[in-house]
Amino acid sequence: MKALDELTFDNRFARLGDAFSTHVLPEPLDAPRLVVASEAALALLDLDPAVAETPVFAELFGGHKLWAEAEPRAMVYSGHQFGGYTPQLGDGRGLLLGEVYNAAGEHWDLHLKGAGMTPYSRMGDGRAVLRSSIREFLASEALHALGIPSSRALCVIGSDTPVWREKQERGAMVLRMAHSHIRFGHFEYFYYTKKPEQQALLAEHVLNLHYPECREQPEPYLAMFREVVERNAELIAKWQAYGFCHGVMNTDNMSILGITFDFGPFAFLDDFDAHFICNHSDHEGRYSFSNQVPIGQWNLSALAQALTPFISVDALKEALGLYLPLYQANYLDLMRRRLGLTTAEDDDQQLVERLLKLMQNSGVDYTLFFRRLGNESAALAVARLRDDFVDLAGFDAWAEQYKARVARDGDYSEEQRRARMHAANPLYILRNYLAQNAIAAAESGDYSEVRRLHAVLSKPFEEQAGMEQYAQRPPDWGKHLEISCSS
Secondary structure (H helix, E strand, C coil): CECHHHCEECCCCHHHCCCCEEECCCCCCCCCEEEEECHHHHHHCCECHHHHHCHHHHHHCCCCCCCCCCCCEEECCCEEECCEEECCCCCCCEEEEEEEECCCCCEEEEEEECCCCCCCCCCCCCCEEHHHHHHHHHHHHHHHHHCCCECEEEEEEECCCEEECCCEEEEEEEEEEECCCCEHHHHHHHHHCCCHHHHHHHHHHHHHHHCHHHHHCCCHHHHHHHHHHHHHHHHHHHHHHHCEECCCCCHHHCECCCCECCCCCCEECCECCCCCCCECCCCCCCCCCCCHHHHHHHHHHHHHHHCCCCCCHHHHHHHHCCHHHHHHHHHHHHHHHHCCCCCCCCCHHHHHHHHHHHHHHHCCEHHHHHHHHCCCCHHHHHHHHHHHCCCHHHHHHHHHHHHHHHHHHCCCCHHHHHHHHHHHCCCCCCCHHHHHHHHHHHHCCCCHHHHHHHHHHCCCCCCCCCCHHHHCCCCHHHHCCCECCCC
């Protein structure tokens, strides 16, 4: 394991030059202190978990110190925000400190959010507050534990620095990690500003570093775009299968690697609601839960437009045509697993749709239903879950169809069924009210609940002794929390 001063930097994005980013130093936080750190993320950098408790750790990720080899850069990009194009965005409160590679040869961006003003801060102060930093940390690590591709979070550093939002709060920084922080909006920026040389350099950078296997194809750029389409189809299928709402699917929040990226007003579903809107600023419901699927395709179309200098329009359209079939295949495969099915039948899509409609009309808890469905035999499970539904006749009809489907699926023991279903259906998810409880404690100086919740969410499929309170339906107040973009 390494010490903090032994990290090896290779700042590949910084070497692209000033057309792509601006050198900015982080603005230090007052009295920086560790709120929470991820041992799993520390391991990605070959760091000993004990380093997180040292004073220098908080100083490095609170803006007071910097590695000699780091080259902090604020990235420039643009993007479509709620459907309208914004010509210049960029890292308004974030800095790419540098790229570190580990003993396995993996490169990881160290991206500090809340590091102060940059040339791209627009009207903002460049700061992040404690509550949003905690939410992003918890979400990044929770999604990873669920098997959903995501950026990672190393730590949250709290402070005494005052920050004004709707009220005075405390500033914080979260250290985010990914193999790249390049977004769809990077390509849009150079396309719409008509800078073909820089756009070509960016495309080569992404192709060489992140999609090298595409070099072997007759049309490498087309192969790369097709891979981006495939990754996003799989990503959004996992969001939908596990009830995750991103909340702000602007093109500047879409990763070129197809990972969950830039957490704002996200939420996991409590009661199933296909029309759920988690962002209280989304008055039209553009980024509602069910709309994430077509918006994913819309965003890929925006990226395709930016790639027209490299790829023919017909080829781009053909690649985009892969999105919905790939999404549907991935989604149905995941839902079969959630239902405990190991084979495929033509009517499985209808089986899933009928269940979701019944859940929608009855306000059934999305996560707990699937978990409890695997607790015992199909017959006993549906009998116990029946009382959660309003339309009893409708549920009974579905239950008969489901039991018959399970009977046709294969010959396996109840123990095997339970183990397989529990491996696909989490017991613990990051419910908004759980995050709010942890945030309220942290804002009063008690970080123990943030750390406890992080530990529970790191093993979402395993029943953990003494943690029953994290696997319950939320209280009524916890179902109606409004989450904003304010951070």
